[in-house]
Amino acid sequence: MIDWAVYDWAPLAIALVVAIFFADYSLTHLGARLSERVRDRWSVEGSYEMNPAWEGQIDSGRWFGWRVFAVPALLAIALAVVRWLAEVEGYWLVPGFFGLAVGAMLLLQAPVLMVHGANLLSFHDLADPTAVDGGVRYSRWYVYRQAAMLVGSFGLLWLLLWLPSQQLFFLGGAVSCLTFAYRMARLGATARRARMDAGSTDEAPSTDEAPGTIP
Numbered sequence: 001m002i003d004w005a006v007y008d009w010a011p012l013a014i015a016l017v018v019a020i021f022f023a024d025y026s027l028t029h030l031g032a033r034l035s036e037r038v039r040d041r042w043s044v045e046g047s048y049e050m051n052p053a054w055e056g057q058i059d060s061g062r063w064f065g066w067r068v069f070a071v072p073a074l075l076a077i078a079l080a081v082v083r084w085l086a087e088v089e090g091y092w093l094v095p096g097f098f099g100l101a102v103g104a105m106l107l108l109q110a111p112v113l114m115v116h117g118a119n120l121l122s123f124h125d126l127a128d129p130t131a132v133d134g135g136v137r138y139s140r141w142y143v144y145r146q147a148a149m150l151v152g153s154f155g156l157l158w159l160l161l162w163l164p165s166q167q168l169f170f171l172g173g174a175v176s177c178l179t180f181a182y183r184m185a186r187l188g189a190t191a192r193r194a195r196m197d198a199g200s201t202d203e204a205p206s207t208d209e210a211p212g213t214i215p
Contacts, residue, residue: 151181
């Protein structure tokens with residue numbers, strides 16, 4: 001069973017979580033850099049990075065910082081503590097609780113890495129002048145909503161796999177994906193309201209200026 005396999009191979013599972021974190025981080029930097037080369041054909045409002053917590057790091061182009069090493073270290077420590085607790089506290093924590101934690105971290109990365117791969121391929125192809133005519137610029141709220149749909153779909157998939165298997169590894173993935181999808185949907189709703197409010201402000205003439213006056 002998956003939960004027991006993850007439990008028995010805990011060091012490998014923890015190393016995989018850390019490795020995938022760095023893969024996600026590196027591919028985000030690479031995607032941001034490549035997107036700049038095709039921005040006349042493909043661009044997105046705001047930052048290329050979807051997670052607000054990492055926007056500053058990615059937008060600055062800085063590869064290194066304390067969080068880049070602190071976050072994976074904390075993830076590894078947290079998983080190691082969960083694995084240790086499963087050893088000392090009794091059978092009720094073995095092996096599902098550790099599988100739940102690992103699944104929450106690993107299975108969330110599945111759709112994220114897929115998007116990275118699709119983006120890199122798109123940027124490579126868009127560099128060819130014959131690829132497309134014209135260009136497109138995505139609104140921030142639309143990109144958030146698309147991310148919510150994709151990650152939420154994976155969350156439902158992991159949930160469907162958990163129901164017959166009862167493997168907490170899949171339940172962890174379902175919880176993390178659906179939680180992330182909800183967060184993206186909320187960010188999208190906020191960004192859409194801000195864009196609509198900005199549009200209404202731009203269309204309404206100021207009380208201090210005549211219509212059509214350039215400030």
